[in-house]
Every structure is written in C-alpha cells, then in structure tokens.
Amino acid sequence: MTSGDSETIDPGVATPLWRQLAAILRARILRGDYPPGRVMPSEKQLEQEFGLSRNTARRSVALLRDEGLIVTVAGRGSYVADPLPDEDEG
Amino acid sequence: MTSGDSETIDPGVATPLWRQLAAILRARILRGDYPPGRVMPSEKQLEQEFGLSRNTARRSVALLRDEGLIVTVAGRGSYVADPLPDEDEG
DNA sequence: TCTGATTTGTCCGTATGTATG
DNA sequence: TCATACATACGGACAAATCAG
Numbered sequence: 001m002t003s004g005d006s007e008t009i010d011p012g013v014a015t016p017l018w019r020q021l022a023a024i025l026r027a028r029i030l031r032g033d034y035p036p037g038r039v040m041p042s043e044k045q046l047e048q049e050f051g052l053s054r055n056t057a058r059r060s061v062a063l064l065r066d067e068g069l070i071v072t073v074a075g076r077g078s079y080v081a082d083p084l085p086d087e088d089e090g
Numbered sequence: 091m092t093s094g095d096s097e098t099i100d101p102g103v104a105t106p107l108w109r110q111l112a113a114i115l116r117a118r119i120l121r122g123d124y125p126p127g128r129v130m131p132s133e134k135q136l137e138q139e140f141g142l143s144r145n146t147a148r149r150s151v152a153l154l155r156d157e158g159l160i161v162t163v164a165g166r167g168s169y170v171a172d173p174l175p176d177e178d179e180g
Numbered sequence: 181t182c183t184g185a186t187t188t189g190t191c192c193g194t195a196t197g198t199a200t201g
Numbered sequence: 202t203c204a205t206a207c208a209t210a211c212g213g214a215c216a217a218a219t220c221a222g
Contacts, residue, residue: 011163016209042187053211058188074188075218107202132195143203148196163210167195 009050018059021050025060029069029080040070040078099140107142108149114140115150119159119170130160130168 007027009020028034041049046057061078064070072078097117099110118124131139136147151168154160162168 011210018209044187055212056210059209061188072188073219075186075220077187077219134195145204146202151196162196 009052017052018056018063021046021052021057021060022063024050025064026067026069029064034080036080036082038080039076040080042077099142106149108146108153111136111140111142111147111150112153115154116157116159119154124170126170126172128170130170132167 007024009017009024011017025034025040034040040061043054043057043061046052046060047054050057061070061072065072065078068084069081070078071081097114099107099114115124115130124130130151133144133147133151136142136150137144140147151160151162155162155168159171160168161171
C-alpha cells in the first residue's frame, strides 16, 4: 500500500495536484467505475470531493480529454468516451 | 535599541539581510504579533515593507519554516504554527 | 419566450515553488 | 543579492450552453 495509485490527493508529494486527480479519475474510468457514456463528476463536485479549486480540477479534466478518455460538452458535462472499438463502427 | 533585535534591516552589518528579516519575523511571532494560525505577510508584502527582493524575503520565510515556526501552503501563504507544548529547547 | 439552476468556458488577480542569469 | 520567467494553486467574476419548469 505504498504505491502511487492511491485514491487520495497528497499535497506533500512533488506530483502536481491536477496530475494526481487525473490519475485517480483515469483509474476509475479504466476500472469501470465510470462506464462509457456515463457522465463524469462535475467540476464543482470534484472541487468538493477532493478539496481542490475549480481551475485545478479543470486541468485534470482537460488532460483526460486530451488523452481521449472523456468528451466534454459545454453546459452539460464530461462523458466517458467509448474505448475505440473499431473504425467500422458506422 | 542598537542591538541585534531591532525592527529594521541594516545593509551595513555583516549579518545577511535574510537573517535579519528572519530575526524580526521570529520576534514578532514569539511576541504574539502574529498569533498561531494567522497568515504571515506575503512575500510581496515583505518585499515592500522592508525594501528587499522577493528571493531574500523567501530565504527568511524558509528559515522560519525550517525552524517549525510557520507552515507554508503552496498557492496560499505561510501561517504561524501552533507552539509545541513540550519542546526541549535547553 | 422567459426564468432559474446547473455546468462548462474564459479571464483576471494573488501567492508560492522552482529555476535561471 | 536582485530581477525575471514559468509552473503550480487558489479564488472570484462573468459569459455561454444546456436543461427543466
């Protein structure tokens, strides 16, 4: 239990908080906690759950979006993307 | 006055400016000017109040932090630490 | 259409951490 | 010792998009 894939944010380590949060959310997605198509926690919820500012939470979400793990829709939220099944999906 | 416990910075003495500033801040904390839990003056404020550069002020803050007198929170500021009840100071 | 609540988008200001010259 | 630059982090403000009534 000394691994770095914990589910908590630790301000005492060198890794930026937004990268720690991104790692947590990424793990939840890959684990299936947030299945494809499911809406992600809102930025405000991430604020409250992890005790971060909204801007910091937003950076985490932006990273996952850049990785293609989630899709963000203004005014609605971020959704877990489909895990790229195939090109011939139609 | 004219001793080493003045409230002013004197560039004409051998003691580094950051040590002089640290002595001033330390005195203020121990005197109760900055009570426990209270936020310390920002580095920018120390800059302006004592006419030093930010880096110099930072070294003073780092010394007090190393002494356990204050606690620094990234992106927020430094706070006066709670006094240790049983500290063997000699 | 309008209103209100929620959510994301954008911008600004402040402060510390670190690095460089 | 000082000046500058960038990264990290927090907080607030306002706008735009979405949705429910």
